[in-house]
Amino acid sequence: MKALITGANKGIGFAIAEALGKSGVEILVGARSESRGQDAVRKLSTKGITASFVKIDLDNFDTIHNATEEIDQLDLLINNAGIPDSYKADRPALDQKKTTFDYTTDDLRETMEVNFFGTHEMIRSFLPKLAENGKIVNITVPIQPNNFWHPLAYQTSKAAQNVMAMTYALEFKNTGSSKQIFGVMPGGVATELNGHTVGALDGFIKSAEEAGELIAKLVLDTENHNGQMIQFDGKIVTDYEVQIHG
Ligand SMILES: NC(=O)c1ccc[n+]([C@@H]2O[C@H](COP(=O)([O-])OP(=O)(O)OC[C@H]3O[C@@H](n4cnc5c(N)ncnc54)[C@H](OP(=O)(O)O)[C@@H]3O)[C@@H](O)[C@H]2O)c1
Secondary structure: OEEEEOOOOOHHHHHHHHHHHHOOOEEEEEEOOHHHHHHHHHHHHHOOOOEEEEEOOOOOHHHHHHHHHHOOOEEEEEEOOOOOOOOOOOOOOOOOOOOHHHOOHHHHHHHHHHHHHHHHHHHHHHHHHEEEEEEEEEEOOOOOOEOOEOOHHHHHHHHHHHHHHHHHHHHHHHOOOOOEEEEEEOOOEOOHHHOOOOOOOOOOOEOHHHHHHHHHHHHHOOOOOOOOEEEOOOOEOOOOOOHHHO
16 A cells, blocks of 8 residues: 655654554655655654655645656545645744734735645646545644634635545545545644644643554544544544535
């Protein structure tokens, strides 16, 4: 079994690579930086995992198309890469102090470029390479704003990504395809994306390794998850009321 994981050089992406690799899956480490990607490949290899580097920058479609040409067939496409705010933002981590009123339209557009358009281009481009029973898995978040956490650009880009995934799922079902696409929501995970926040809610934030294990388990089970948005505890988020299981 072969999996391509975007943003696999660190954080949750690397942890998914490790967890899937330990289960015998061959890992294609998608990363925008060759040196960071090759470092991850080395780390995985020392753990006995078969891994190789594939350059993928969601903000540069040429890299996506080149990668598609290099790869014959995929069993799993894990769309993990994502950014917390505009790729032009100064801070690499989510700015928890930025309020809804501080966001510009450009912030939203530039976040969409990576989280939504980049992810869509991955799906569109790799779909013909996906095995008959292949799975596409988006690593995502719930869309309902709450008082603890509601970063405008990030959350709206993920909402668009979630709806896009469910629309593909509907099309898989309607065309009798045995391919699947679904979202996994790992909950709060301490990574660079949130400045390794070990937040106000004690015990709520998990490590990347814990998240990677949870995600790998869902990805490798034998259930049909097409069209589902699944929480870290296995609960299916029903707020989306996707009409494909009725
Ligand atoms: N952390 C959480 O609490 C949490 C919760 C739910 C969902 N998620 C989702 O999980 C995913 C991974 O996040 P994380 O927390 O592991 O964050 P992270 O540690 O910041 O890792 C983000 C990954 O995405 C890559 N990336 C960023 N821009 C990219 C681009 N233009 N093209 C390709 N790769 C790019 C980064 O590469 P570089 O190293 O080159 O920057 C890095 O590998 C994201 O989609 C995030 O929304 C996170």
